[in-house]
Amino acid sequence: MSCRTVAAFLVCLVVVACRETPLSWQHGNLQVSVDDNLHVAVQSADAQSKPLTTGTAATEYLVTATDTLRDFRIDKKESVAFSDKIGAGTRWVIQGVADTTGHTIRKIVTLRVYSDFPDLMLLQAAYVNEADKPVSIRQWVNHHYTLLPVQDTVVGWSFQGESTGERRDWVLPLKPGFYQRNYMGMNNSDYGGGIPITDVWHADQGLAVGHVELAPRLVALPVSVDAAGKTTVEISKTYDQPYSLAPGDTLHTDETFVLIHHGDYYTALKQYGALLQARGLTFPEPEEGAFEASWCAWGYMREVTLDEIRGTFPKVKSLGIKWVTIDDGFQQAEGDWHVNTNKFPGGDAQMKALVDEIHAQGMKAMLWWAPLAADSSSKLMQAQPDLRLINAEGKPQQITWWDAWYLSPGYTGTLKHTKETVDLFMRQWGFDGLKMDGQHMNAVPPDYNTHLGGTEPEQAVRDLPQFFHTIWKEAKQINPHALIQNCPCGTCMSVFNMPYMNQAVASDPLNSWQVRLKGRAYKALIGKTAYFGDHVELSDGRKDFASSFGIGAVLGTKFTWPKENPAVTEDNLLTPEKEQLWKKWFMLYHRKMLSKEPYRGELYTLGYDLPETHVVQKGDTLHYAFYSDQWNGAVELRGLEDKIYTVRDYVNNVTLGEVSRASPKLAVTFTQHLLLEAYPR
Structure with a gap:
């Protein structure tokens, strides 16, 4: 071994033969060991906790068309102290070779730990084809761990960050027979993406895995529980079409991580969010106005009239609510965002007058919008069909809720249309904030739009956050204090879209439990954030203010007054009895303002x-x-x-x-x- 001093820190390089004692080290409570077949095992070093995993196994492996390569005989290892923008740490690079019939694949595993992130290790595997013919790759797998069963009413609890049309809970108890794929691509035509981390915890400790790339990746984080209660987790990429690894070429996995922790998913997400920020993902500070309570005209639904909106203002103002949201129904069509003159006979000027009236009453105006969507019959689609996102089948990708089409997020025509729409809403009409809405915003499939100039289709997946960055920049140029809310209806919001909003939202919770568990997730990931608990009418009993209030969420409502819209079947009317309850909670909210305070x-x-x-x-x-x-x-x-x-x-x-x-x-x-x-x- 040789050691030398470089740039004020010690660098130690170690290269050893393949038959030496397996590597083992401890980082906080994370115990790591690597055996001669390059299996990277993790365990908890906490003496007060029970053993967590089953120990050494093939944790990172490669699936080819003919074989699963699990064992790579180590022939090189090296470690080095280093420092980068994340901080000071230690890096191990370990190499091994799998030489099977028809394959000679070198595996290079890079492991990194940082002093500022105890209990956490980053990992990236690279596979080099050292044979003289191509290898057909079907899948790579990182962090394949099996957690030991515990004697309890449940096998464990879990955070699973996928998005599907079922709008499942992000937090789930685990029981024998459980399985969930947690695919970060599209799981339905307009549901996909999420938070690429899986966390499983017991009463004493937990284990989390995920990826730390700064843009979406088409990976899965499956969780399964066998009949004996053993829980298996991993992060993997399965290729839709086999990936041909040519002789001499290298396949890199995404950079991933494993974390051992106490507590629940709050601890894991807090570490994950801090790591993403250290790597360069920036979450904006919330605007002061983002903590003010909100009323939304969606209680009247799409058939809302201008008189109904204006007629509700006195009651909204009497409750001390500062935000008025004009929701779905004002527009001609998705994609045609000028006003529907059947509702606004005065045209766009009448919408501007409505915003002026809201301001004159001392309130702020927010406008609902479904960016990246256009009805197939809209004037926009008739004039510019090139804006459509084209899927692998050569067809426009459908958004089911509005029976609309996805727009191509990276196409210059889409970006131009989007910027013009933001200008219409905020500069011309004068709105103070945008309620961006729709499950489709969370993710897109690979885009085969021929107008993209030969760009790799999967690039659209990675570049979707930049679409929202465009909206963010345009809005902030018009109004530096603009409130940008991202409401990806029922999905687990993509963490990569979070830098381009300053108000998170419970986004159509199915119950009060979802209001609370989502708030806990946002407050862990982002830190100081304005979290809107959505309309109280979506909570248990349609009046559970306490679930938002108690976790430090912003209060909101969509009541109607003095009467319902005849087309609405929901019970949104603010009766005298309900008004007393609404007054109590909004007065308490304005007095306490817990939404601004630290969440523990x-x-x-x-x-x-x-x-x-x-x-x-x-x-x-x-x-x-x-x-x-x-x-x-x-x-x-x-x-x-x-x-x-x-x-x-x-x-x-x-x-x-x-x-x-x-x-x-x-x-x-x-x-x-x-x-x-x-x-x-």
Whole structure:
């Protein structure tokens, strides 16, 4: 071994023979070992936790047309201390060869750990064809781990970041027989993308895997549970058409990671988000206006009239709500974004007058919009059919909800149309914010539009975030304080689109549980963010303000008043009884403004700490939100300093007692929710 000093840090290079003792090292609580066949095993080094994985196995491997290459006999290893924009760390490069009938493939695995990211390791595999003929590649796999079963009511809990038309929960309990593919490409014609990380946790610890590329990748992160309760995770890419690896050529996997952690997916996503930011992905600071409560005209749905919108303003203003959103129904068609003169007989000038009226009443105006979509019968599509995204079958890609077509996100014509639309909405009409809406925004399939000039079809997948960057730049040039909301209806929002919004949203939650679990995810990934809990009418009982309030979400509603639209079948009418409840929660929201304060997601483990608990800290006061269908027993208040705290039910203005770090439990009884504040005596 030789060591020398380079640029103020020590560099040690080690090259050893293939039959030496297998590599092993520890990074925080992550224990790593590499055997002679280049199997990279991970385990928890936490002495207080149970063994997590089954140990050494073929964790990174290659599937060819004729074989699965799992064993690569090591012939080189080297390690080096280094520093880059992420920070200081250590890098291992390990090589081995698989020499089977018809194949000679060299595998080069690069492993990196950073001092600023304990418990986490980056990995990238490269496969070099050292034979004299091509090899047909079907799939590569990284981080194929099997987690040991635990004796509990469930095998474990998981975060799985896929998007499908079923709009499943992002957080799921695991049981024998479970399987979910978690493909980051298109899972339905207009559902795809997501957050490329899978996290499985038990009461004592968890393991997460994912990729750290800064743009979308067409990979899967499948999770399966066998009959014995063993859970298998991995990240893999399967080629639709076999990839031909020519002699001398190299196939690189995406750069991926494994993380060992305590707590739940909040801990894993917080580390993942910090790593993405260290690598160059930037999440914008939220605008002050993003924390203001919102009313949306969608309660009247598409048949809304101008008189209904204007007639609701007095009640909206009386509740202290600052944002008015004009929703779907104002336009001529998706793609034809000038006003429908049947509703706005005065044309575009009448829309501008409506915005002026909103401003005159001291409120702000937001406009609904489905970017990247155009009806097949729209004037836009009749005039510019070249704007369409063309799929692998040579057909326009359909958006089911509006029976519309995808636009080609990287095509110059699409970008020109999009910029002109933003200018219409914000410069000409004067809107203060945009509600970008639609599940189709989350991902696109490979684009075979011939007008792209021979660009690789999969480039559209990777470049979709730049489409939203175009919208972001155009809007901010017009109004530096513009509110840009991304509402990808029911999907797990693509993390790569998040840099180009400043208000996240629960995006059509199916229930209150989804409001809470999505908020926890956004607050972990982004850090300080404005998270809008969506219309309260989408929560349990259509009035569960507590689920948004307790996690520090922005409140919103889509009530109608003084009467419903005859075409609407939902119950959105703000009756006198409902108005009292709405007043109570909006007044409390404006007084507390917990949406601006730090969320303490590290204090409780979802799925194991019961009842479900969330904490927001404002100054020296901790705000606890407990959720359960029924609860009668003790709750533990964590995060206290060495002081005596008074505990108060601030919703009902009732003092419940005192707690301290030494005696943090309190006996309570509640149904659905209990919101408490604890402040030093």
